[in-house]
Amino acid sequence: MLKISWPKAVTGQVQITLKGERIGQFLDYAVQAGIPLENLVWMEEDKLSIHLALRHFFPMYRAAKMYKLQIRIYRKLGMPFIWKRVKKRRFFAIGAILFFLILTSLSSFVWKVDIEGNKQVPNEQILSLLRTHGVYPGQLKVKLPQTDTLQFEMQQKLPQASWIGVRLEGTRIVVTVAEKRQIEQSPEQVKMEGKFHLIAKKDAMIYQMQITHGQPLVGVNHVVKKGQVLVSGYYGNPEAPETGEAVGASGVVLGQVWYQSEVYAPMKLERKEYTGARQKKKFLFLGSYIVRNPFSKQAPFEQYEMIQEVRPIQIGSWEFPFGLVEEEYLEMKNNQEKLSEDQATLNGLDQARADVLRAVGKHGKILEEKILHRSIENGKVYLKIHFDVIENIAVPEPLTQGDGTLDPTKTPANPPQPSE
Known part of the structure; x- marks a missing residue:
């Protein structure tokens, strides 16, 4: 099989056969005349197959x-x-090129947005939210936001949904909505909607109470169990709180709780630094495809960060699905910093404190901390830490749950341990 190199593929190459009694004299002449012949194969005694470049054919x-x-x-x-x-079939070739360009251009757009799984959230609300994030029929695929970012931002703005998934299927965007389960309410429950008791979400000792509505059923320094009613939504006779007026409970109940945290703090830290060296490259893009130079290195540096900017050709407000892509490569290097055991311990404590404060919310604070165990394992400092913290332990529970929830001494069958 004839193999052809890239230069000869551009200039042209032919395979020919020569037949005659004076082939040997011809070869001597070709060598003296400087005519390059390649892949000489004798097919018969007086028949020879040769390859040569197109420009040497006529000599x-x-x-x-x-x-x-x-x-x-x-x-x-x-x-x-x-x-x-x-050239003999120019109209066919032009038609094929135009067909390819049109097909590529059409496949570079989003032509349909489908929504599935929603029953209570209107399609119009979801479509409007998608449009504010740049997702709509006619949008270029290269201008679509990242799927993870889009899902997160939509879920933040649609509290009725417990989960939102977005996927691209060809030229179609599919949005799947998993709505939160709604509990059917009776007429009495509808009337009581928005009024709650406050119950304990975990075991704790009451540290402070700031009640604006409702009847407190516990006091400071009381030890409460998870699920116990702290503030009744009925206000009236403390001996029979369920007989009072339904005003709803609101306020903050701070409780002292215990957390146990386990963290691993590395004794080597890797930091990325920019060297200042940078290099820019420009490529053509057609639809969602970038036309790169196959003979150049993809990245000029061993370690780098790449910033990509897409510049479609634009006439007025209309953007075509082709143009330039500019990629800027910033050289980076990794520096390692060795830490002592004490320094790694401080980093581990900071990490554990941040995790605890994130868990206890805006009303929380740390009263006391104590390292229960410390050891070094595989180049990391292992810490087991006990925290005494203050956090808001009150969570709402609808008044329509029943009278049984009003018993301040009632606890669940299997109460959790005081430490988490």
Whole structure:
């Protein structure tokens, strides 16, 4: 099988056979005349197959005729022959190119947005929210936001949904909505909607109470269990709180609780630093495809950060699905910093404190901390830490749950341990 290199594919190459009694004299002449012949294969005693570049064909042809050899062109390869065939069928070639360009352009857009799984959230609300994030029919795929970012921002703005998934299928965007389960309410429950008791979300000792509505059923320094009613939503007789007026409970009940945290703090830190070296590259893009130079390195640095900017060709407000992509490569290097055991311990404590404060919310604070255990394992400092913290332990519970929830001494069958 004839193999052709890239330079010869551009200039053209032919495979021919020569037949005659004076082939040997022809080869001597070709060597002296500087006519390069490749892949010489004797097919018969007086028949020879050779390869040569297209530009050497006519000098070879004249020499072969001089020695009265029969010439037969066996194969033609390269762009000159392809271009000749294309010129004979120019309208077909133009049509094929236009078809490819139109197909690529059409496949570079979003043509449909489908929403599934929603029953209570209107389609119009979801479509409007998608449009504010740049997702709508007719949008270029390269301008769509990242899927993870879009899902997170939509879920923040649609509290009725417990989960939102977004996926791209060809030219179609599919948004799947998992709505929060709604509990059917009776007429009495509808009337009581928005009024709650306050119950304990975990075991604790009451530290402080700031009640604005409702009847407190516990006091400071009382030990409460998870699920116990702290403030009744009925206000009236403390001996029979369920007989009072339904005003709803509100306020903050701070309780002292215990957390146990386990963290691993590395004794080696890797920091990334920019060296200041940078390099820019520009490529053409067509739809969602970037046309890169196959003979150049993809990245000029061993370690780098890449910033990509897409610049479509624009006429007025209309953007075409092709243009330039500019990529800027910033060289980086990793520096390692060794820490002592004490320094790693401080970092571990900071990490554990941040985790605890994130868990206890805006009303929380740390009263006391104590390292229960410390050891070094595989280049990391292992810490087991006990925290005494203050946090708001009150959570609302609808008044329609029943009278049983009003018993301040009632606790669940399997109460949790005081430490978490």
